Amino acid sequence: MTTLLYTHTACLEHDPSPRHPEAPARLRAVLAALEEERFAMLERREAPLAERAWIARVHPAEFVDALLAAIPREGYAAIDADTLVSPGSGEAALRAAGAVVAAVDAVANGEADNAFCAVRPPGHHAEPTRSMGFCLFNNVAVGALHARAAHGHRRVAVVDFDVHHGNGTQAMFVADADLFYASTHQMPLYPGTGEAGETGVAGNIVNVPLPPGAGTVQFRAAMERIVLPALDEFAPDFLLISAGFDAHAADPLANLRLTTGDFAWATTELLAVAQRHCGGRVVSTLEGGYDLGALGKASAAHVHALMTA
Secondary structure: OOEEEEEOHHHHOOOOOOOOOOOHHHHHHHHHHOOOHHHOOOEEEEOOOOOHHHHOOOOOHHHHHHHHHOOOOOOOEEOOOOOEEOOOHHHHHHHHHHHHHHHHHHHHOOOOOEEEEOOOOOOOOOEOOEOEOOEOOOHHHHHHHHHHHHHOOOOEEEEEOOOOOOHHHHHHHOOOOOEEEEEEEEOOOOOOOOOOOOOOOOOOEEEEEEOOOOEHHHHHHHHHHHHHHHHHHHOOOEEEEEEOOOOEOOOOOOOOEEOHHHHHHHHHHHHHHHHHHOOOOEEEEEOOOOOHHHHHHHHHHHHHHHHHO
16 A cells, blocks of 8 residues: 655644643654654655635635634634634644645545545534634545545545544535545533434434443444444545544543554554445544554554555
């Protein structure tokens, strides 16, 4: 398998304040883990700046302009109680969205089998007209709509195994039968969405909430019995992954008990579905994960699975 890594040093310049959990150290931990010898064949590429037209497929242009105008020249500005920005946040957000678009282009054009975007800020909580939950633009949704608009992949799927439900991605996909969103997540937990009964306009939304304390057995059962069969039935033309690693047992912000091996297993299973339906076309992007050791190990396991499955 040929796997690309998209990242940019600007993503380290988004500083939501010294004690904020969505810290630059997260990305440093991921990139350090990907320096191991087994990743020597991983092709590294620089994330471009997203064009506003790409982002405007999922966020209204006036929202994009207002958010970028809110970036302070110094200090911090609060977008909401959990989402703070600093002078470097605007470029970081544009690079994060641009990474996913560039990865979609590369995979769609046959330059690689798949790609991982090691970027921040994350994106899956960002709704069409609202940044929230540490997220500014919805990076994975920008990539999904780009796959359709630029490459003609009409049926696009996102699978999200972050511990938090991706309310923003769901909101953008819920009324379009050709967009599929599936999420395993802890419930109850922020943001409070993601009930199993939230199924979209045509069963294109698949939510599998897991109770606090759930671990390997419950997660793999959710994937095998619900998520993977639904994804198979949808038969995507392109698959994206919202790769959050905060369902790991070591993570401080939630209470699921997944292991590093669970993330590698889930990645392999998703790649198998992609091989059946869309020529293996997969782009993954970093979402959550707040224990630095667990984040580094889990993201490395995920990327290694992308490279070897």
